[in-house]
Structures are given as C-alpha cells and as structure tokens.
Amino acid sequence: MQRKIIHIDLDCFFAAVEMRDNPALRDQPIAVGGSTSSRGVIAACNYPARAFGVRSAMPTAQALKLCPHLQLLPGRMHAYKTASRQVMDILRRFSSTIEPLSLDEAYLDVSNSAQFQGSATRIAEAIRHSIQTETGLTASAGVAPNKFLAKIASDERKPDGIFVICPQQVSAFVARLAVQKIPGIGPKTAARLHDMGVHHCPDLFKIPLARLIRQFGAFSQTLLERCQGLDQRPVSAERVRKSVGVEHTYAQDKCSLQDCEAELPALLETLQQRLERHRATPLVHKLAVKLKFHDFQQTTVEQQLQTPDLAALRSLLVTAWQRGKGRPVRLIGLQAGLAEHDKKQLQLEL
Template identity: 40%
Template structure:
C-alpha cells in the first residue's frame, strides 16, 4: 500500500505578498494586472475570495467584485525562491517529489529517508517546518494515491490536514459534491445535475459502460475517481517543453465567431498557467482537430517572451484566421482547439491540460 502526500500552499502568491507587506495582512489582495484591466488574476488572498475574486478571471471583473482590493503585480523571482525553500524540506523525507507548480507537489513517502511509519506524521512535520522557514501556511492531504491525496488537501483548507484511510475512501468520496472532484468542470457538473447526480455516491450505482456512453472517454475516468482508483506513480521533476490547453467540443463547430471566442478563453487559461509557474515563451502554436480527425498545427515565434493573455490571443487568432481562410471555400467543422507556448524561459513541470466546454 502506497503512502502519498499532496502539499498545497495556501493562496501562495497572495500570502507571500501579505507576508512581505505587513500592512496588507487581513486585507483583500489580488496578484495580477492593474485593476480595470483585461489582465488575468494569478492569485487572490482569502479576504478577496470572500468577494468572489478567484484566479483566471480578469482584473476588471475582480475590481468590480472588490473595489477595495489591493492589486499588485506578481514577483515570480520571489515565489520561485520560496518554492525552492519548500522543496528542500520535501527532499528531507523523500526523493519522490512531483511538483505540479510553484505551490503544490505530490510526495511518495511509502519508503522515506527518516523511516517514519505514518505518512500523517510526515505531513505534520512538513507543515510545521514550512511555516517556521517561510512564515507561510500550507494544507496537506494524505492517502494511498494521488487523486485521493489531492482531494483530501482541499478538505480542510486553509492551514489544514486531512487523512483518508483505506477503509474510509468510498465514504469520503461519496459525501463530496461532484463539483468538488478534480476533473469535473462546471459544464460536466451541470449535465450530471440534470440527471439528478450531485454527490459522489450518486455515480456509484452506474456501470462504466453507462458513463462512457454519456461522457465519452472521460466516463472511464469518472467511474474510477468516485471509487478512489488511481494507479499513477509519483514522478520526480522532469522538464517539459511547453504549456498548453486544449478544448474538445461536444458538438463539432464551423462557427467562426464562436471559435475565435473560444480561442480567447483558451489564451486566458494558458496565460493563467504560465503565470502560476512564472514562465513565458517565444513560440505560440495553435492546434486544430477537424471533424474527420485530421490535425493541423501552425505556430509563430516572436523575438520577445510572451505570457499575457492579450498577446497569446493576438498571435493565436492570426494563426487560426490564416488557417480558416485557406479552407474558406469548404469549411470543415472543428472538434478541438488548442494553444501551446514553447521555447520557454526555463523548465516547467506540467504541459497540456484539458478544459471543460460544450459547444
């Protein structure tokens, strides 16, 4: 039986800013672009979240929700330094550390350097050391696989610990709202609600074949996660060459305006992921999968490093429009759109992601 810990820093960027600016403590802080701009929110303090401010929304929307918030640009060099300090603590216990971003990581402590028998004890020690060394708090989830550990780390945020024992896994997941499950987005949750499914226990009676019929290949994933099945190993740090996001439509589309609007949403999400990792890149690539499953990719390389959503959208929209014009006589419906950024300024730990969207 494996022993996996998921560590997640609490509102990391915003907490670092509050730590370094004592006068901001206890106040709503938004890390991102200036207020009333189209810049993307990288992080929001818990005080700002009470007003509905969250990462990935525009700073304009954040300002409308919380005009009293303190808006500050990100300091990625500082965040990277703190992240390295935290990682050094992890490595005191195990070399099997898989960073997901600057502020979260999986640790496999099944066999650990200090021969501590209980993963929960290790998690407590790590949380204490992180707070002493950085004056920041983190939350931890402990379970026998990565999915359960990640779900557990969300349970008692902020500054909390949750342990899911093997005998308690099904009960833990059964009582959770499906909207809380990692990998179930708003659109999918709405479809599940329409079928009367609101909690993990509501999916348990369904056979895998039924879920696949309703949700395609993701049906198998949903079947597994409500049962706490996840065999993925914890993979130590490895370099990835790009950060990107793809959207697969439920219904193929040839609506140019819809596709351009979708491309803008993807650019915003890619910008958020770049910001979360403190990265930028010179090459922007648009990926298009057509209804006949043929794939077309087109990229452009800039002299400067790009990371803002507006820049990514500008470049990708030009690329997409050029491809669209080439097939304007007989446009083929599109089933997937994606944007990726490569030629990065330094290594990253995660690449392509999937958004939840139905056309």
C-alpha cells in the same frame, strides 16, 4: 504495499508572499493581478479579499466592483519562484519522489519512508512546520492512499490545515463526495452529470455503462475509478509536457475577423520561440486556436497538424470566429499539442 501519498498546497501563495514581505497588508484585502487598464485578471488573493467574493481568474474590474478597497499588486514572479524553490528544497528532505504541479503545490510519495516510523501524517505535519518556520508561509496537506484523494484532502482543512484519509476510510469518504470535487471534472462535465442525476459518487453506478460511454467516451473509465476512490497513477519526479501555448488579452476588443488575423503572426512567432526553447518542435501533432469573447465566453478549435503553419492557423481562427457569431474578441491564444508517444520529459521551471 499500501501507498502513502501527501499533497502539499501553499495557501493563497502569491498573496501570502506579499503579506509575508509586507506585514501591513496582512489584514487588508489584497490581490495579485493585472490592472483594469490592461484588462487584467486576478492571479491570487488573500482570505480577506475572498470574503468579498474575489477569486482567482476573476477579471480585475469585477473584483474591484465586489471589493472597491481591494489593494491590487502587480506581482513579483522572482519572489514567488524563490519561495517556491525554498519549499521544494524542504520537500526533498522528506522524500526523493516528488511531483511538482506548479510553483505552489506538489505530491510526495512517502510509502517507503522510515522517517517518523513511517507515519505519513507525522511527515506531513513536519513538512508544514518546516515550511512555516523556514519560509514564513503556511501550507495545507492532504494524506491518502493515492494522488486523487490526497489532492481533495488538502482542500478539506484550508487554510493551514491537514486532512487524512486512511485506507479503511476511503469507501465512506467517496460515498459522500460530490462529483464536481473530482479533479478533471469541470463545470460543463459536472452539469452533464447533474442532468443525469449524478450528484455524488455512488450515483454514477446507477447509470448504465453504455450511456456513460456515449456521454463521456474514454473518460468514463476514469470516472468509474475515481468514484470508487481508485487512482493507480504513480507520483512521477519528472513531468511530461503535453502542450506549449501562448495567449494575449488585448486592451481593446478585436471587433473584426481581419483585426484578429492581424495578430496571428506575432502570436505564432512567440509560440515558435517557446517550442524551440523546449526543443519540442519535432513533437507537435496538433494545433489549436482559442478565442475569448467580450462576454468571457470562449471557444477552441483544433486540428491534427505537425507544423505551426500560419495558413492553417488562419483557417482555425475563421472557424472560431464564426462560432462567436461576430462577437468582439478580448483574447487570442495558440496552442501546440505535443505527441505523447515520444514522452519528452521537461523539468518544471521554477
């Protein structure tokens, strides 16, 4: 049976909640994020702000240079979680197979649904209508035979739109799909593909398989599948947590290795608390240290370890610092990778 997958993505979610609760902000460029004094970043922004080039994950200082009259809001996580719970409750009326990805997006499998005579397109429209009328928020939807295509489709008509890829349209759609739009392909991987002459999905099949494997290893199989429009992953109601992490951006750069080392105990304590909260400590199989330098370049060093150990983390930190060649550090992060063989199931916290 042909699967029917819907991807629902709330439009500029944090900013949308702020505009809903304060309509005076609706036509003003706004962003939710940290202040420049705390060296914050933009978590979300509305479309008037995007018109000035403001984007999520952008340093707040840069956003204010692009848009000096940007209204910066500190964020209200309680309000966002409440809105997210409302939306997830709506989704459950249309499918029992839902996979939340974050507070503002989720997959639904409606392959066996009898609603609207089984029409996934009509179900998606009904979901969008319910979200708007019941929460005052808008959502974009993608409808396709698999998760990968549904996620891409939801971006095609943003904001407040719907895009449908029927099974018979898959081949034509991926034939014109730019490889950088494939989920999992970041800027570095896209650049490597472009250097090989791969700009659109059909270009990948001009590259010898042996060369692909040399360049991308096991990810080559995923690349080949996605470039054919294939994705066999099921929509899973439970998510498998793969890692637990903690990171901190400092008000002042850390200009020496010793300054960075002094921050490790506090970061490790927070990491251990989060592992205990998720009952995940026995599952740790890998530790990593991330440094983000003053120029926003970053590096991550990891090692197979089963215990969050301060001495081991110091060793990883030294390697990461050496990679930076003495550049000042603005952010330090620790991450514990969790063993997949145990498949510990953790519900997404809303």
